[in-house]
Amino acid sequence: MLQKIKSELFSCIQEIYPKIEFSNNDIEVSCLYDEKGDFTSNLCLKYSKLLKEKPSDIAKNIIDIFKLNEITKIELAGPGFLNFFITDLAVMDLLNEEPSSFNDTSSVNIEFVSANPTGPLHLAHGRGAVVGDVLSNIYKYFGHKVTREYYVNNTGNQIKEFVSSVLFKISEKYKLNLNYSQHYKGDYIQTIADNCYDQFNNSIQFNNINEEDEINLANFAIKSLVEESIKTLKQTGIKFDQISYETDIMDKDLLTEIINKLSDKKLIYRGQLEMPKDYQGTKKENEITIFKSTFFEDDEDRAVTKNDGSPTYFANDVAYHVDKHKRGFDKLINIWGADHLGYLKRLSAALCALYPSINFSVVFCQIVNLKRDNKIQKLSKREGNIFELKLLVEEIGIENFRYFMCYRKNDTHMDLDIDLIKKENKENPIYYIQYSYARAQSVLDRKKNIIDASIDMPLELKNLYKKLFDWDSVVLAAYQRQEVHLIAHYLESLASYFHSLWSSAKANSQIKFLDNNDNISSHSYNLLKKYQDTLNQGLKILGIKPKLKM
RNA sequence: GCGCUCUUAGCUCAGCUGGAUAGAGCAUCUGCCUUCUAAGCAGAGGGUCGCAGGUUCGAAUCCUGCAGAGCGCGCCA
Known part of the structure; x- marks a missing residue:
């Protein structure tokens, strides 16, 4: 039409x-x-x-x-x-319109969550997790071959600090007087320390730990944390196709090739970078390898190697994305938290320098504030003051969690009011949508015969037809703009038209779905089927199961 | 200081890339169950779209400046 x-x-x-x-x-x-x-x-x-x-x-x-x-x-x-x-006939015919023939079977890699393996998943990861999962579903809807990927930064200083924190706890508990300092706080470190102690009590002399022992401890702790994270995500319906480890990427030694390639383009030099004003550590005098990312309008050039010659986080990250590119994906999408906003330029610069045709984009998720007792809670991982994702999901339920995490536009700040979600769980949007589905189902359960009948077309009915027709353009917009909240808002609005029609039947029994003999007209039947079908498609994208009865 | 994301109803947020009287939920008030599920519907009140300029037939939307919030700015990750 x-x-x-x-x-x-x-x-x-x-x-x-x-x-x-x-x-x-x-x-x-x-x-x-x-x-x-x-x-x-x-x-x-x-x-x-x-x-x-x-x-x-x-x-x-x-x-x-x-x-x-x-x-x-x-x-x-x-x-x-x-x-x-x-015409009324044309309105009804809207249901029979072919959905847009848009279909793209190219392969997409969507990397999300990728939490640092130094603690359990918490609130902040939740938004990225749901947005990434839902975006993956949208890409699948349009025919793409989607790989969901989780990246683990299992090396570098943070891991050293993490192991140190664990050993500090072991030392404290078993009065070993070891020389380790505490970087990460929080109860979960104690739990990990206990597990590590139990695991290695026989094989490691904690009084005399060598480097190899530390690596073994780290690997054990990381493995269990990653497993735990993946398990938590799985429980909320999020499954990954691929988990990549930074150390595995390093083993492929892509960095040599990358540096050579950049050197050929005169984008690499040896030199020194100024340290920030508030830098506390000792001044580094050595020359390091530097990528000329200012050539691509980055704010400053970026270090590729550290003072000791080891690769920086940035260098390994470039290698990781090159690895993804080499695996043959047509498109790479990353879901990042707002704290990585400043990091985009340098990574884009490097990828653009290496593979100018690469199709790489980032979807940013802004901060989620936790609101409880009408107060914003200040959460900090280093301080050990975190709200574990697992506990959040347990508290508000999977449906609420998934729905609210993609209810708001991804790049706006969001307050998650726990009390509101819990208190009003019967009045929140997802119940509202589910209820409309169950209402439709109740009619289908009760109907006897499907009969031919004339049709009355009041505004409420017409609106529902048109809104159903609109699904196609909404899901396309969500895909093109990479904005998952459009789906959630559409479903809420669609349900609203359904409830409105339902209630208007109280005043005008002509537009009830069932007649006095519980027979249903073919156009009403088609409408209900289409209604449920459309909700199914939307809810499937959000990863929420429809309820037949409520 | 620089960069990014923002500022819309009492609260939480939409507003489809410039269009009609700025929308929804929550909260407050008023109606609606002898008839397909009232976890619902209908209605009311509530707004200088942060402020000031500019662009044009027309601005919440685009541009500039200012104010305010958050995040980032290491050879941390």
């Missing part, structure tokens, strides 16, 4: 203004949901300058010659909108 209106508008324009170059794609037509009409177009307003006429004159010219069987009336409205009214 949209296409029909668009192409008829296009031929009208061509007929009236034959000399002006105009493309079919310039025409926008969208649904209306009130008495103003069924569809609307703003093209007279938008192109009045190009066509060198007043919007209202263009509209009048179009109205004069516009012809389409399904259209009963066209109105010039407001400052120059064209509003279209379609």
